[in-house]
Amino acid sequence: MHSAPGTLPWDSLLDTEAAVALTRELVRLRTVNSEGAEAVEEPAAALVAALFTRFGWEHTVTEVAPGRPNVVAVVDGGGGPGPTLMFEGHTDVVTEGDPADWSVDPYGAEIRDGRMYGRGTADMKSGVAAMIHGVRALQLAGPFPGRVVLGVLADEEGMMLGAKAFAASPLAREVDGVIVCEPEGYEVCTSARGGIRLRLDLTGAMAHGAMPQEGRSPIAAGARIVEALGTVQRWAAARYGTHPHAGTVTVTPTVLLGGDPDQLNVIPAHGVVGVDVRTIPGTDHAELTGRIRTAAQEVAGVFGVEVELTVVDDRPAIELAEDHPVVRGLVAAHTRVHGRAPAFGAVPGTTDGTILTRDAGLPTVVYGPGGKWIAHQVDEFVAVREIGEYARVYADAAHHFLTGGAPVEGATA
Ligand SMILES: [Zn+2]
Structure with a gap:
């Protein structure tokens, strides 16, 4: 059964070390969003775009403001027609405030006792790295129906220009479900205030x-x-x-x-x-x-x-039914990786998912590495092991959603 713990074909293909390394590289780029800032996300977008090129993923880099690009990849499964699933993350971060209030370098991405510290470790460069490497592992495991869109967007911490631009793009009309990879502490957030x-x-x-x-x-x-x-x-x-x-x-x-x-x-x-x-x-x-x-x-x-x-x-406040296919895929995947069903929750604030739902009518659910309350605080961190865990869940959830929950070939109990 799909929900039983065990090994799925993409588990052994997941490059967890690379996902952790990508998180560190992204955290070391100080992409702070502030009023009127220019070229905030550019270095992070360039890093992600280069990786997409290396993976052979078709992608676009579109500026939503000067030096502030969205990077959007479309990964065709090569397994025939099927739905389109989107993973979404943002590359901007909020300010570190006074660095003297931190016990670590806010942009050092230092790993200590299993935690990676720094601004953006949880919100949400680990989420971006996990979704990219989760989808990569799924792709390496063989063809799948439909396709996956990876939206690495700009300006979530400001006016959400990146999400607004994506929602207005023709590709948005082809997306059937979105997993927003913001830190929610293992909760599957089907609603957002x-x-x-x-x-x-x-x-x-x-x-x-x-x-x-x-x-x-x-x-x-x-x-x-x-x-x-x-x-x-x-x-x-x-x-x-x-x-x-x-x-x-x-x-x-x-x-x-x-x-x-x-x-x-x-x-x-x-x-x-x-x-x-x-x-x-x-x-x-x-x-x-x-x-x-x-x-x-x-x-x-x-x-x-x-x-x-x-x-x-x-x-607006948004809410998605708990039996929507994108939610069912996440729940099945989380249950397999963790051996028990996840809790449902709500996002206390708004995310890019709010804009994608409001402006393009997209069904969005929020689920990603990092604690729910650690975002925007000093000594922000993510547990390193979560990066690999979430990448596995993302791969599994994508397979579940794109195949309609079909049994997985090559799965072992
Ligand atoms: Zn965020």
């Missing part, structure tokens, strides 16, 4: 601190808005309920600005409240945003302060 970033601009009237009755204070209004957001959060929890994996809607103030620390006797005219909203599948974003606008206007109105709400970004 949505996100809305809101900016509330408050306009009152400037006045002397000794004569507050002459002003209209955005400071007082902002404080009341922060309180009101808590009320909206409780309303949303009641209205949209609790999702088994994604939890409840959260409405979190992240910015409260107004006034000047050097002008303590002045009531300012302007203020800003920033809000980070996280949603669960089934949340009506327009309704929730409207509720926040109304609540803010009501409490600010008491102070004669006007509120202008801007939606800076809006990404």
Whole structure:
């Protein structure tokens, strides 16, 4: 049986050492995504493209911004017609912050006690390496039906320009399922929380601190808005309920600005409240945003302060059925490699998968090496053994998906 532990033909063909080495090489390239940065992913993309060339994989390198390429390979199985499975990863990383806060070189990819340390080890250069070498092992094991697309995309940590560009490309319309290789700590994440970033601009009237009755204070209004957001959060929890994996809607103030620390006797005219909203599948974003606008206007109105709400970004919560073929393939593969079924979970934030689902309607599931909570922290790491484990699962999951779960020739119990 496919789900029984044992050896499959591609297991012995997997070059685990090469997958670990590729992870290290990628981590040593400092591909930090920051506002307005140029040529962030270029060196990582060049490394991946060179490997694809060496494997003889047809691929494209497409800039989505100056020096910021997507690398996309199409690996035909040579086994006749079949579905198209995509593996997806990104090559950008977030900043290391202050290197002094790290106990290792953030870009050293040092291996210590079975862990590789560095920015991007978990999020998500190990995932990129595992998917590439997993697919390579599958290919070396012989022909398979259909084909595999490997999307190594840019700018996930920013505005997701890479995913947006891929979703708009003709190839996206031919993809039947996507495995996003982000770190989720062995969970098969069939859902991901949505996100809305809101900016509330408050306009009152400037006045002397000794004569507050002459002003209209955005400071007082902002404080009341922060309180009101808590009320909206409780309303949303009641209205949209609790999702088994994604939890409840959260409405979190992240910015409260107004006034000047050097002008303590002045009531300012302007203020800003920033809000980070996280949603669960089934949340009506327009309704929730409207509720926040109304609540803010009501409490600010008491102070004669006007509120202008801007939606800076809006990404839906997504969910894929647990019996979708791409999920079933992953579950079967994980069960074989680990000897027990995986847990289902939700991605706490959004991934490129959110964009691929939103913009191209692609069924996406997230599953990849590294702990769920280690991303973006200091001393980020991945357990080295996970790189090979995930590569095996990816190869097996691809075979399962592309063949519809057919028995594997050459499998031993
Ligand atoms: Zn990531």
